Amino acid sequence: xxxxxxxxxxxxxKYGIPVPDDVLCYTVKDVEDNIKDDGKLKVVKAQVHVGGxxxxxxVKLAKTKAEAVEKAGQILGMDIKxxxxxxxxxxxxxxxxxxxxxxxxxxRNVKAVTxxxxxxxxxxxxxxxxxxxxxxxxxxxxxxxxxxxxQARAVALQLFGDIKQxxxxxxxxxKLYKLYVETDASLAEINPLVLTPEKEVWAIDGKMNFxxxxxxxxxxxxxxxxxxxxxxxxxxxxxxGLSYIKLDGNIGCMVNGAGLAMATMDMIxxxxxxxxxxxxxxxxxxxxxxVEAMNILLSDKNVTAVMINIFGGITRCDxxxxxxxxxxxxxxxxxxxxxxxxxxxxxxxxxILESTGLPTVSTMSEAAQKAIELSK
Amino acid sequence: MSIxxxxxxxxxxxxxxxxxxxxxxxxMLDYGTNVVAGVSPGKGGQEVLxxxxxxxxxxxxxxxxxxxxxxxxxxPFAADAIxxxxxxxxxxVICITEHxxxxxxxxxxxxxxxxxxxxxxxxxxxxxxxxxxxxxxxxSMIFKKGNIGLISRSGTLTYEVVNMLTHxxxxxxxxxxxxxxxVAGLYFIDLLEMxxxxxxxxxxxLIGEIGGDAEEQAATFIKExxxxxxxxxxAGQTAPPGKRMGHAGAIISSGSGTAEEKxxxxxxxxxxxxxxPSEIPGSIKEKLGL
Numbered sequence: 145x146x147x148x149x150x151x152x153x154x155x156x157x158k159y160g161i162p163v164p165d166d167v168l169c170y171t172v173k174d175v176e177d178n179i180k181d182d183g184k185l186k187v188v189k190a191q192v193h194v195g196g197x198x199x200x201x202x203v204k205l206a207k208t209k210a211e212a213v214e215k216a217g218q219i220l221g222m223d224i225k226x227x228x229x230x231x232x233x234x235x236x237x238x239x240x241x242x243x244x245x246x247x248x249x250x251x252r253n254v255k256a257v258t259x260x261x262x263x264x265x266x267x268x269x270x271x272x273x274x275x276x277x278x279x280x281x282x283x284x285x286x287x288x289x290x291x292x293x294x295q296a297r298a299v300a301l302q303l304f305g306d307i308k309q310x311x312x313x314x315x316x317x318x319k320l321y322k323l324y325v326e327t328d329a330s331l332a333e334i335n336p337l338v339l340t341p342e343k344e345v346w347a348i349d350g351k352m353n354f355x356x357x358x359x360x361x362x363x364x365x366x367x368x369x370x371x372x373x374x375x376x377x378x379x380x381x382x383x384x385g386l387s388y389i390k391l392d393g394n395i396g397c398m399v400n401g402a403g404l405a406m407a408t409m410d411m412i413x414x415x416x417x418x419x420x421x422x423x424x425x426x427x428x429x430x431x432x433x434x435v436e437a438m439n440i441l442l443s444d445k446n447v448t449a450v451m452i453n454i455f456g457g458i459t460r461c462d463x464x465x466x467x468x469x470x471x472x473x474x475x476x477x478x479x480x481x482x483x484x485x486x487x488x489x490x491x492x493x494x495x496i497l498e499s500t501g502l503p504t505v506s507t508m509s510e511a512a513q514k515a516i517e518l519s520k
Numbered sequence: 521m522s523i524x525x526x527x528x529x530x531x532x533x534x535x536x537x538x539x540x541x542x543x544x545x546x547x548m549l550d551y552g553t554n555v556v557a558g559v560s561p562g563k564g565g566q567e568v569l570x571x572x573x574x575x576x577x578x579x580x581x582x583x584x585x586x587x588x589x590x591x592x593x594x595x596p597f598a599a600d601a602i603x604x605x606x607x608x609x610x611x612x613v614i615c616i617t618e619h620x621x622x623x624x625x626x627x628x629x630x631x632x633x634x635x636x637x638x639x640x641x642x643x644x645x646x647x648x649x650x651x652x653x654x655x656x657x658x659x660s661m662i663f664k665k666g667n668i669g670l671i672s673r674s675g676t677l678t679y680e681v682v683n684m685l686t687h688x689x690x691x692x693x694x695x696x697x698x699x700x701x702x703v704a705g706l707y708f709i710d711l712l713e714m715x716x717x718x719x720x721x722x723x724x725x726l727i728g729e730i731g732g733d734a735e736e737q738a739a740t741f742i743k744e745x746x747x748x749x750x751x752x753x754x755a756g757q758t759a760p761p762g763k764r765m766g767h768a769g770a771i772i773s774s775g776s777g778t779a780e781e782k783x784x785x786x787x788x789x790x791x792x793x794x795x796x797p798s799e800i801p802g803s804i805k806e807k808l809g810l
Binding site: 250252268286287330360401403404411412414424455456457458487508 | 623626659661674675678727763770
């Protein structure tokens, strides 16, 4: 789960990480009503769930309140990588002497939380990782001992080169780790962490993602969830035990198992078609689930054919076939549906489907080719 | 021979009185797996499916000499169940449960290392040594004893491939589903090494998917350390970046973890990568000169 920058800043504040003051605004009027004309330099930032806002023109400086109003007017409603900007953050800007990067991730390889830090702040860390990997300091944290003070201090000293500044940064790193662990985060970044000419250290931009598996024990985190229409569809599907992701093609697919579902999409592409979605119905032959899955597939107006790909394991194909008949009976669609059943009781399943007149096949390749043919 | 499990493996089922635990315990018993005990706190002393139930894994291990445990408990309790099995002395723990928080797995990892426990999963279908032992939720009827090893991050895709292998007369030594989570137990390299050392395994099928770089590491390992042929398949070539494809670990993040990179790594290690699953048996036969 992702959150916006303004939400990450609020979490930072809650954990005592210094962040400049800011106001969240939904309209130009919000800016007029809530921003003080205090002569301080402001920065107006689009709040959208994508990276590269600055390059897209979604971050602008404003010297006066009038300018902040003007810039907010330009940014609100803007399209950034397909997302409409619905709110902006108007924050106090701070003078920057130097920019740094500090981030925490769940590292698959070492199976631990890893701290990444770099004196190359303010740019995308992935870029640094590609071009100058030696400029990233990495430290894996012992989950049982936690981040030790000397570790945070040593990394901070490598970045700042001055023990006084390093102490300030080390405290921030410690707080970020505490926040990360306590909220079941999967990513927490301060980029940039800045040093001002007065030698103060501030976090001026933040990004956080959270582990979906742990949301059940993170009530505060869930409350921060803001989703787009497509994401809402994915979440609804999830609540029904389905895993759905919308894509841009026209061949809807319904598959049991995530790996097989990905392989099905790949197969459609391999034979010259475009998959409309990823949809894993899990290991169930429950007709209600099949109905739900069909409803989700057909709510996508781009879909011109559906490929159902089931490999029966513990789930029996004849059960799935019965579920499909019930489902298709309820839905009644003109969109062609190709069914592939294989594995346990596939023969019986295919016999059951014979009466429906649905095209049935026994291999994935045949199913993909047939679905592509019928989609035209 | 085989890897990890055989007919002598004595299994405890944690969560045997739950719906899934009970259903699959019966399937394992039907297959001939040596299920010696079940664990369900508060139900010790009872018997389920003809198997004695204990309140703790420690009691189960003491009474039955069990050396492996399979876990079917709900996600919030899975990490604790893994640790309970580990401290009770189980050498191998298989966690079927999905949706286990990553931080829980991160905390469990160093303790398993200290105790010398091998973990498979979480969020996995388990493993099977055909005609000897099945642990987990794999559909037994598609497997056949033979000389091919198989490792996979996916469940049903594994069944699809195994079905084809068996159909083509290519039986299996041991098939392992390592699961779809980002932080998991035994992974590609650990298992490749076991297959390399198993005298009965002649070739290995590796089924990977998008996310992480375990396939790239496996490719390097195969190139440097393996004498036996490996054939690979990678799912998710059409997956969009930044989206989790069902499995928690199947995500292309910041442009890394793509199918393209993985396929390239395998090619450069001399490992053929099947364009579709149906090419795998032919590819294996070619490598084995059949």
